[in-house]
Amino acid sequence: MWAGTLLGAYSNSDSIPGDSGINIMVPLEEVDKFRKIMLVQAQREQTTNTLMSKDQRHQSDSPYQWIIRAGEDSEIIIARVVDKENGYYANVFTHQLSPKALRGVIFDKFTGKCFDLRMMYPPKPCVFGGRIYNCPQDAEGILKIFYNNELAPPAGKKKDLVKRLGNSGQNPLVQKVFGPNPEDCKTGGWLNATNQNPESA
Numbered sequence: 001m002w003a004g005t006l007l008g009a010y011s012n013s014d015s016i017p018g019d020s021g022i023n024i025m026v027p028l029e030e031v032d033k034f035r036k037i038m039l040v041q042a043q044r045e046q047t048t049n050t051l052m053s054k055d056q057r058h059q060s061d062s063p064y065q066w067i068i069r070a071g072e073d074s075e076i077i078i079a080r081v082v083d084k085e086n087g088y089y090a091n092v093f094t095h096q097l098s099p100k101a102l103r104g105v106i107f108d109k110f111t112g113k114c115f116d117l118r119m120m121y122p123p124k125p126c127v128f129g130g131r132i133y134n135c136p137q138d139a140e141g142i143l144k145i146f147y148n149n150e151l152a153p154p155a156g157k158k159k160d161l162v163k164r165l166g167n168s169g170q171n172p173l174v175q176k177v178f179g180p181n182p183e184d185c186k187t188g189g190w191l192n193a194t195n196q197n198p199e200s201a
Contacts, residue, residue, distance in 0.1 A: 001025070001128060001135045003146060009128040010139045022090040034092070038079065113145055 001009050002025040008016045015022070026034060065082045079092040119141050123134035136142045 001126070001133060005128070006135060006139060007143055007147070009126045009133070009135060010143060013127040014129055020088050022088075024090060024092055026092060034079070115142060115145060 002023040004016050004019050004021075005023040008014055008019065063084055065084050081090045081092075082088070115136075119138040120136045122137060124137050124139070125132050126135035126139070127133075
């Protein structure tokens with residue numbers, strides 16, 4: 001998970017209010033594998049669709065639309081999957097290892113920021129929307145770099161997040177960012193158990 005999705009997982013184990021997208025990160029070396037899987041899926045759907053009548057094709061259409069990007073910025077957001085019914089989407093980002101001069105650093109082309117490789121790996125299980133996923137090892141450190149040490153969502157979403165979470169059961173991270181009595185951050189939705197089977201994301 002990445003960006004606002006990672007912040008949501010870290011702060012309250014769910015999405016940030018008003019955020020209609022999910023951001024996931026895949027290592028650059030996995031991109032070709034991802035694209036090949038998507039190509040096979042697209043070819044399978046095309047073959048199936050050509051054997052069906054228009055009515056059958058409409059009934060069997062997937063509720064999701066995959067958009068594989070090419071050209072400008074396609075190396076940053078390589079794909080997007082859209083829920084055609086409600087407009088929610090997932091962005092698929094890649095991260096790149098920096099040149100040898102910066103060995104052990106990951107560069108995010110979208111933000112232009114660098115992250116120590118040890119902050120990312122090994123992945124750590126986290127909870128998002130009631131399910132377990134792989135997230136960066138040091139989420140708090142990543143988020144501080146990503147959000148310029150504020151650990152806050154974009155200004156327009158801040159009010160919604162405070163309203164949604166209220167004062168009951170707030171994660172200490174949210175209290176630190178929004179509350180009158182900042183506390184040390186705790187791990188919130190992050191799991192310490194190593195015997196969980198996180199989903200690949």
